Amino acid sequence: MPTLLDLGILVEAEAFDDFGGWVLDSQFELQMGSPYLLAHGNGRPVADATTTISIPDGGEYNVWVRTKDWVPSYHPGRFNLLVNGIALDTEFGANDRDWNWQPGGSVTLATGATKLALHDLTGFCGRCDAIFLSRDDKAPPEKVDSVERAWRRRLRGIPSEPENAGIFDVVVVGGGVPGIAAALTAARLGDRVALVQDRPYLGGNASVEIGLRPRGVTGPLVDEISKRTTDGDLYAKQLLDREPNATVFLEHTVYSTVTAGSSIVSVNARHARSGREISLSAPIFIDCSGKAILGLYSGAETLFGQESKAEYRESLAPAQGDNSHHGNTVFFRTRMADSPVAFPSVPWATKVAKDFSNLGGQLEKPGVENAPGPLVVSPRQTPDSAVQPRMKMPLTHFWEYGQSLDPYTQAEQIRDYLLRAIYGTFSNVKTMEPQTYANLEFDWVAYVAAQGEFRRYKGDYILTETDIRDHKAFPDAVVQNGGAFCLHYPGNETYDFRLKYWEWDERDGKPYDIPFRCLYSTNISNLMMAGKHISVTHIAGSNTKFMGNGAQHAIATAAAAHLCKKYKTTPQDVCAKHMAELRTISTAVSEAKIGRSHLKANL
Structure with a gap:
């Protein structure tokens, strides 16, 4: 029967000693299998997350990092793994794949303490679930199921029963x-x-x-x-x-x-x-x-x-029933800094935000919604005469998505899509009127969506x-x-x-x-x-x-x-x-x- 050492060493990101500037994101655990650390810096790379682990038996270990490339082809969430201060050659979160165990090569580790660090490269939602150090070439279990959960429990020393x-x-x-x-x-x-x-x-x-x-x-x-x-x-x-x-x-x-x-x-x-x-x-x-x-x-x-309207004779119901529902919303807040603030190019957001350039509908502070924000008139903006009066108001819930998606299994996708829209809109405002909004910056962007x-x-x-x-x-x-x-x-x-x-x-x-x-x-x-x-x-x-x-x-x-x-x-x-x-x-x-x-x- 294999020992724990034979199985390898599992380091859960949520168990790191110091998260640095990364945040713990556990809202999608039932969807993707585990909490993870998120580099939520709104375009500014966050401070390293660090931890120290004990290597019971020195030697060569293969490195696997469970991560996600959240916008394939663009890779906005890239990060490095540093082992004892030295970055591995692999950039994680840049392989065009959803949640996966990405191989990171091999390292030689001495018996005793080893320092690990997650080094964010972009500030745009890099994510790390766990690091696995193995003594063989076998990849960790990919499928999120009872077998994978039992594997994690065993490596973490967690009892099989609650x-x-x-x-x-x-x-x-x-x-x-x-x-x-x-x-x-x-x-x-x-x-x-x-x-x-x-x-x-x-x-x-x-x-x-x-x-x-x-x-x-x-x-x-x-x-x-x-x-x-x-x-x-x-x-x-x-x-x-x-x-x-x-x-x-x-x-x-x-x-x-x-x-x-x-x-x-x-x-x-x-x-x-x-x-x-x-x-x-x-x-x-x-x-x-x-x-x-x-x-x-x-x-x-x-x-x-x-x-459907016929089912309960409701005046506001549609003629045909369906599985659509209220979507989720991500809130944010901007401010004008005292000096110019750069914002990285976000080509991975353009397909979502296009030329949308209205940052109205901000959260002024917790408990105070529907605040105005910077607005640049877009060439494609619908004429006011064609817009319902309520839709002209700066309401927070206008930033909503996911009405036709499964809110149980696609919640992370919904949140990420809204983040791309917000970042793209912010970029449009700054680039369309660069002098007016040179000092514009994010004060806060939620990474937890308001649930629909x-x-x-x-x-x-x-x-x-x-x-x-x-x-x-x-x-x-x-x-x-x-x-x-x-x-x-x-x-x-x-x-x-x-x-x-x-x-x-x-x-x-x-x-x-x-x-x-x-x-x-x-x-x-x-x-x-x-x-x-x-x-x-x-x-x-x-x-x-x-x-x-x-x-x-x-x-x-x-x-x-x-x-x-x-x-x-x-x-x-x-x-x-x-x-x-x-x-x-x-x-x-x-x-x-x-x-x-x-x-x-x-x-």
Whole structure:
């Protein structure tokens, strides 16, 4: 049987001692297999990422680096690997291939300490997943599957089974505004809650990594969550840290569930930096991921794409249903420096951005959107008379892409396409009016995309546009939502990273009821959901998706989890037998009629 030394030495980039100017990008782990380091310098090479490893047996080693050439033929993400200060001859990220183990030649290493460094050459999104030092010519496993995962576990000394991280009253997956609201509500009701978030920050699309502000019905709890520190981060983590009943698992990606019959028994999650895998058990689970991720793993029924007009008689629905959906968005901010700032040529962006030269729609700061930006009138710019008034506004979500792609398997492609569009547009502005914008530079560009639409759960009821417009009365009405129908239509004939049209239908401006039957799975007995993926049609979801609205769903589901514990029952049974009590608790939380200390004592 081969020893670990026979297999080689695996160095995960996310385990480097010092990231330097590189950033940890773990958002596509389920797609490409692993977190990785990203040289996100917006055209300025970033500082080296460095680490020191121990070589148990000196000799000659073959070097493999798992990387990606993210714009084939142009290679904007090139970098070197330095071994003990000497760069290998290979430029990595320049072989026209998607994620792959790129060979880097061989090196002779002495027993003991060896220093490795990732040296960025461009500042444009070079990426390194891992380095493998082997004693033979056999390439590491390329396919992302259970065999490859077991190979990594063994080389890193990670157990083959996840460690038990505890039994909770309720597990919440997804640390956006709905997930935070669910966890806070549960903890303050006296229930032991685990919140699992795949990012290093809480807030999801409202986090400091993205920066949107919650819309829809907000209220005191959302206002409490949404306060920001001076650096733009939400106060949410501090609020949860004060709750003895709450445990937060940051940078943990849920990768599977364990089920028994129609119930989830536990969820398994992997820590981005260490690779450590944990198992969390509970009688009730609340999915606030926005992706219906627990449902996909456990076999819950889901909905996807646009329903036809005939299916639910919705006025805003298309004549024919399809699988298109809201895309993702990348936010950015520019500024004028005190002196001229050079920007590299980006020929790999021209096919995307063409001559587009409008940098409007910036994020002014976290929580403040839709800021103007530099504009140079392009020869192909559509005359104002032909443009819908709303489309003339500098709105952040005009930078949107991926509506016809698979948001689960092509998210990295969507993010990268938007980065190419932003870099190309920035270059156009600087080159078309070089004197005016000589000092223009990027202040910030997000590498984490604001997520659009994924699959939605099917509950015991599917809410429709007509239900919302008619303010339909439900016997299981539990919370209220509000806001406009917000529909994004792609298809800009010249610039496919821009929306063609944006429907913003205010209705009558009044709030409407959400039935509890939309907040639990119709076929997984202990699974509830809150946020953009509740049981609604595509049109209805364009309204219920707002983060403030999702927080109201979350409050109701956390209150329902409390009643499931109290009565040792399921959400469906709570709906049938305990709606009055559920409404009482949900209203008390939403309207802050009780103190911040444990709500349980006040109800």
